[in-house]
Amino acid sequence: MNEQDIRALCPTGPGGGYDWADCCEVFPRLRALETTPQSPRYHAEGNVGIHTRMVLDALLASSEFQSAQGERREGLFLAALLHDLCKPETTVVDPVSGEIGQPGHSRRGAVDVRALLWRAGLPFALRESVCRIVAAHQVPFFAFDSRRGETPEFIARRLSWGVELRDLVCVARADMQGRICVDQQARLDDIALFEQLAREDGCWDRPREFASAHTRLAYARGAAVHLDTPLFQPPGSAVTVLSGLPASGKDTWVAHHAPGLPVVSFDDAKAELGLRHGENDGMAAHHAVDKAKALLRRHEPFVWNATHLSDQMRRKTLDLLFAYDAQVTLVYLEVPATQLFQRNAKRDTTLRQKDLERMLHRWEVPLPWEAHEVRYEVMAGEVSARRD
Structure with missing residues (x-):
């Protein structure tokens, strides 16, 4: 096919x-x-x-x-x-x-x-x-x-x-x-x-208009707000949340686009705790979340680098960030299938190819209303196509 x-x-x-x-x-x-x-x-x-x-x-x-x-x-x-x-x-x-x-x-x-x-x-x-x-x-x-x-x-x-x-x-x-x-x-x-x-x-052949990104986000998440009236946003951290399959280029994105910023990462947490893929994920998650909360309390900008592959996985992270009034940009990364599996085979990782295959069964691409801004950076062959 x-x-x-x-x-x-x-x-x-x-x-x-x-x-x-x-x-x-x-x-x-x-x-x-x-x-x-x-x-x-x-x-x-x-x-x-x-x-x-x-x-x-x-x-x-x-x-x-x-x-x-x-x-x-x-x-x-x-x-x-x-x-x-x-x-x-x-x-x-x-x-x-x-x-x-x-x-x-x-x-x-x-x-x-x-x-x-x-x-x-x-x-x-x-x-x-x-x-x-x-x-x-x-x-x-x-x-x-x-x-x-x-x-x-x-x-x-x-x-x-x-x-x-x-x-x-x-x-x-x-x-x-x-x-x-x-x-x-x-x-x-x-x-x-x-x-x-x-x-x-006014949303038949176009997205419904809204007064501000924060207004749209609050409405989409169920708040009783009027779309045509800007909603005040309290100050908080500017957070970039990455989303994408393993080997889709998230670490490279951080190195190129957010050098020097603190990074919250489950993989880093696992490495710091000496854990392999699939081993005591709960401990690694707590370690990463504690680091994120400390940054959020100080209103510091940072990157949250994780697969965030399903709606359920992203919601846990986003619920925490919005509870601390964070301004969230969600960046979704994708590469073609052949390149993804080739990259994973060459990486120094404990993630096996069959584990990566299983992850496809919970792969839900972020929707545009999930954060203040959602960006799709999709590589087609050797060419990256950025879609805002």
């Missing part, structure tokens, strides 16, 4: 179609969809393979897809094709009722799709647009009935800072049209209402 094979799957021109056999050849995991059952209540059409083809048919018939060009068109097609990729791995059957469910398939799907497209060399922006749609493809169905108690306005605004809502809604609508279920029309009505809300709020 390579970038050219993947892009060739997308229909071109008016009336263009797709070849399911070709799709399965490029993405062999799609074959498992044909034998993966679904709840008849929500998917009376049958297995996940049938559903996925119905979704693709609905997408190709939509005016939004037909008018899309270039990478946007490819992104919509790939998101629809791969949106349920992880249903086979997440399928559970209630032993009493026989009810079928696939909890967490959207989030896990985004992680697995990211690793697949990264290995294939798909451009970062295209890949992440696909992954973000996969992760949130069900959200427009339920924005007016949030289990977390979030308002649809909040959901639309925060989503708009990471994904184009017009693309998300396009795939979500095709997902709902590509099934047989009793509440289909009600959910399509909800999607239409979500679209209307986003249009009226």
Whole structure:
């Protein structure tokens, strides 16, 4: 599988179609969809393979897809094709009722799709647009009935800072049209209402505007603030938080961009404590956090150098920093798959290649609203592409 094979799957021109056999050849995991059952209540059409083809048919018939060009068109097609990729791995059957469910398939799907497209060399922006749609493809169905108690306005605004809502809604609508279920029309009505809300709020085809970065951050993290009014930010440390897979260049970044600044690092903590990779991580974490707290109390600038690979891992660090009123810049670093594994093989490290492979299963790229500023520094081949 390579970038050219993947892009060739997308229909071109008016009336263009797709070849399911070709799709399965490029993405062999799609074959498992044909034998993966679904709840008849929500998917009376049958297995996940049938559903996925119905979704693709609905997408190709939509005016939004037909008018899309270039990478946007490819992104919509790939998101629809791969949106349920992880249903086979997440399928559970209630032993009493026989009810079928696939909890967490959207989030896990985004992680697995990211690793697949990264290995294939798909451009970062295209890949992440696909992954973000996969992760949130069900959200427009339920924005007016949030289990977390979030308002649809909040959901639309925060989503708009990471994904184009017009693309998300396009795939979500095709997902709902590509099934047989009793509440289909009600959910399509909800999607239409979500679209209307986003249009009226000014975040349909662009990120929702905000008065300041600190205002946006506080709002995205759930504070009851008004986006159009600047929120006062108390003084605190200026902290750069690095994020990226091992061997993605974080130490080099520190040497080039932050010479002389204090560095908080789990790897350094492990070395200072004489620990190997995976050995007593809790002790190393406490050591690093204690150093960070001391710097935060003094309002000193510093760099936090760690993988911060998943949303959960980053949240622990960011929660601590924001509790001390830090001004946070989150810098995400990435290199192509081949270079990453070559670098890791040459490094003086206890991290084995198979350990690095396992880390891909919790790889979630930071979203733009996670810090005051989020920067993406992505190397394509031998060329580094900086994306702010």
